Amino acid sequence: xxxxxxxxxxxxxxxxxxxxxxxxxxxxxxxxxxxxxxxxxxxxxxxxxxxxxxxxxxxxxxxxxxxxxxxxxxxxxxxxxxxxxxxxxxxxxxxxxxxxxxxxxxxxxxxxxxxxxxxxxxxxxxxxxxxxxxxxxxxxxxxxxxxxxxxxxxxxxxxxxxxxxxxxxxxxxxxxxxxxxxxxxxxxxxxxxxxxxxxxxxxxxxxxxxxxxxxxxxxxxxxxxxxxxxxxxxxxxxxxxxxxxxxxxxxxxxxxxxxxxxxxxxxxxxxxxxxxxxxxx
Amino acid sequence: xxxxxxxxxxxxxxxxxxxxxxxxxxxxxxxxxxxxxxxxxxxxxxxxxxxxxxxxxxxxxxxxxxxxxxxxxxxxxxxxxxxxxxxxxxxxxxxxxxxxxxxxxxxxxxxxxxxxxxxxxxxxxxxxxxxxxxxxxxxxxxxxxxxxxxxxxxxxxxxxxxxxxxxxxxxxxxxxxxxxxxxxxxxxxxxxxxxxxxxxxxxxxxxxxxxxxxxxxxxxxxxxxxxxxxxxxxxxxxxxxxxxxxxxxxxxxxxxxxxxxxxxxxxxxxxxxxxxxxxxxxxxxxxxxxxxxxxxxxxxxxxxxxxxxxxxxxxxxxxxxx
Numbered sequence: 001x002x003x004x005x006x007x008x009x010x011x012x013x014x015x016x017x018x019x020x021x022x023x024x025x026x027x028x029x030x031x032x033x034x035x036x037x038x039x040x041x042x043x044x045x046x047x048x049x050x051x052x053x054x055x056x057x058x059x060x061x062x063x064x065x066x067x068x069x070x071x072x073x074x075x076x077x078x079x080x081x082x083x084x085x086x087x088x089x090x091x092x093x094x095x096x097x098x099x100x101x102x103x104x105x106x107x108x109x110x111x112x113x114x115x116x117x118x119x120x121x122x123x124x125x126x127x128x129x130x131x132x133x134x135x136x137x138x139x140x141x142x143x144x145x146x147x148x149x150x151x152x153x154x155x156x157x158x159x160x161x162x163x164x165x166x167x168x169x170x171x172x173x174x175x176x177x178x179x180x181x182x183x184x185x186x187x188x189x190x191x192x193x194x195x196x197x198x199x200x201x202x203x204x205x206x207x208x209x210x211x212x213x214x215x216x217x218x219x220x221x222x223x224x225x226x227x228x229x230x231x232x233x234x235x236x237x238x239x240x241x242x243x244x245x246x247x248x249x250x251x252x253x254x255x256x257x258x259x260x261x262x263x264x265x266x267x268x269x270x271x272x273x274x275x276x277x278x279x280x281x
Numbered sequence: 282x283x284x285x286x287x288x289x290x291x292x293x294x295x296x297x298x299x300x301x302x303x304x305x306x307x308x309x310x311x312x313x314x315x316x317x318x319x320x321x322x323x324x325x326x327x328x329x330x331x332x333x334x335x336x337x338x339x340x341x342x343x344x345x346x347x348x349x350x351x352x353x354x355x356x357x358x359x360x361x362x363x364x365x366x367x368x369x370x371x372x373x374x375x376x377x378x379x380x381x382x383x384x385x386x387x388x389x390x391x392x393x394x395x396x397x398x399x400x401x402x403x404x405x406x407x408x409x410x411x412x413x414x415x416x417x418x419x420x421x422x423x424x425x426x427x428x429x430x431x432x433x434x435x436x437x438x439x440x441x442x443x444x445x446x447x448x449x450x451x452x453x454x455x456x457x458x459x460x461x462x463x464x465x466x467x468x469x470x471x472x473x474x475x476x477x478x479x480x481x482x483x484x485x486x487x488x489x490x491x492x493x494x495x496x497x498x499x500x501x502x503x504x505x506x507x508x509x510x511x512x513x514x515x516x517x518x519x520x521x522x523x524x525x526x527x528x529x530x531x532x533x534x535x536x537x538x539x540x541x542x543x544x545x546x547x548x549x550x551x552x553x554x555x556x557x558x559x560x561x562x563x564x565x566x567x568x569x570x571x572x573x574x575x576x577x578x579x580x581x582x583x584x585x586x587x588x589x590x591x592x593x594x595x596x597x598x599x600x601x602x603x
Contacts, residue, residue, distance in 0.1 A: 116297045119585045123540030124574045131562035132308040216559050243438050250431035257426040
């Protein structure tokens with residue numbers, strides 16, 4: 001039997017992640033006031049300057065400050081990530097909810113559909129959707145929402161199916177609760193934390209999808225600072241020795257997604273301590 | 282029994298493929314790009330409206346959508362994949378020339394990933410909490426949060442531009458006159474390694490957890506009690522039972538592998554399907570992009586079915602219903 005005090009032990013990784021994420025979110029939210037950026041400004045007198053004190057991330061081949069633009073890129077990436085993850089959650093929650101509540105044939109058909117859709121190569125589909133809708137912020141969000149809702153549908157459905165067999169639901173029904181009341185007062189409070197966790201875990205995936213599309217030139221317009229666009233620009237600079245132009249935005253996105261993942265894992269342990277006790281130790 | 286599984290799977294897969302293709306076609310039709318003007322290219326500005334109208338009539342792009350879809354889908358089923366508007370050659374030729382390289386990249390990567398994750402994951406599970414276990418898990422979480430194209434650029438910066446050990450891109454040396462196996466292998470080292478590293482965490486963590494669980498099974502305890510050497514217990518008994526769910530994992534993970542190969546091919550300028558579908562997307566080339574997406578989807582669905590069938594064959598206790 002695992003030692004359960006492990007759940008109370010201080011976790012430096014989670015603390016670091018929380019501090020890092022809070023700081024990043026603050027900087028990203030206040031960026032337009034803190035350090036306004038002119039997206040079209042170039043400074044050809046300081047092209048490809050290596051990282052130094054005035055430019056901690058160096059400058060790119062058009063003399064633009066890499067770290068400054070990366071902060072704005074992160075702003076766009078996180079915005080797209082959160083909005084797209086929410087869209088995917090609503091879609092997945094609806095499908096999973098219908099399957100879990102109605103059960104029976106509807107459930108079987110919907111879940112078989114989800115299984116099959118999960119086998120589709122989603123980056124290729126995402127590329128297709130964006131290419132046909134014309135690249136842009138909206139197209140990227142649609143592309144992510146349509147390809148990333150499956151896991152949420154599965155989670156919601158399986159949660160509802162387990163909950164339905166629990167005695168307190170029977171008790172509520174015997175007590176004369178209407179369907180709506182059972183759903184809103186008894187089922188939803190139990191499912192919502194899991195949905196929130198699934199949404200959080202979805203954000204890094206949405207962010208990667210966005211950066212991948214932008215990197216391929218299918219995301220945001222090239223002059224706008226976005227992590228994918230910047231790494232793509234950096235690909236050119238790499239050949240002239242300016243490695244920092246792609247390293248800095250990449251490091252930023254890695255740090256943020258890692259922090260989200262660490263915190264989400266901590267949250268999952270909190271919701272379901274048994275998993276950790278069984279597998280990790 | 283097996284045939285029933287196949288039939289039931291096809292009963293879902295075929296409608297899904299049909300619906301996907303219809304959805305893709307509707308999206309393509311809603312796209313603001315005029316195929317006739319695109320076909321003419323820059324000449325569209327000097328071509329007379331009558332000629333453009335003639336092209337449109339020839340292609341039937343003004344017919345009602347269902348008619349167009351039926352014609353397109355019918356042609357696809359008869360093996361006529363259409364004409365690539367951005368590359369000005371038959372779609373079938375483009376795919377035939379490139380599918381092999383993508384299959385090679387994905388196949389070699391999958392083999393590397395499987396070999397490494399099975400070995401390392403099992404060893405990590407054996408000494409849970411040990412140095413190897415903690416190192417591998419930390420590495421796996423770190424790699425999982427790195428975009429694969431960024432990893433690829435880092436590999437190019439270090440091993441191609443910095444150390445000069447491997448070429449930065451392409452499939453053959455620029456000066457080479459033909460395609461030689463050694464040259465191709467040399468060019469594939471970096472792309473395969475990058476793709477394998479980016480895909481490995483999933484498999485590695487799965488093997489590790491799965492073996493860790495089966496190490497507690499009674500039959501493993503029994504094997505140990507009989508005095509079998511640790512190596513035999515670990516690989517012959519614990520890993521073997523943990524292997525079964527791994528089979529389905531390969532199937533479910535294929536879409537990720539395809540996505541990764543698109544990005545890796547683009548960074549390393551490999552002449553595969555992934556790179557060409559990105560070019561097709563940039564050129565709004567509906568016939569080429571749609572054909573590649575649909576064919577890849579069909580292949581992945583088939584591979585999924587194959588891994589599930591292998592699972593049923595390997596474990597008689599399992600009954601896949603449907």
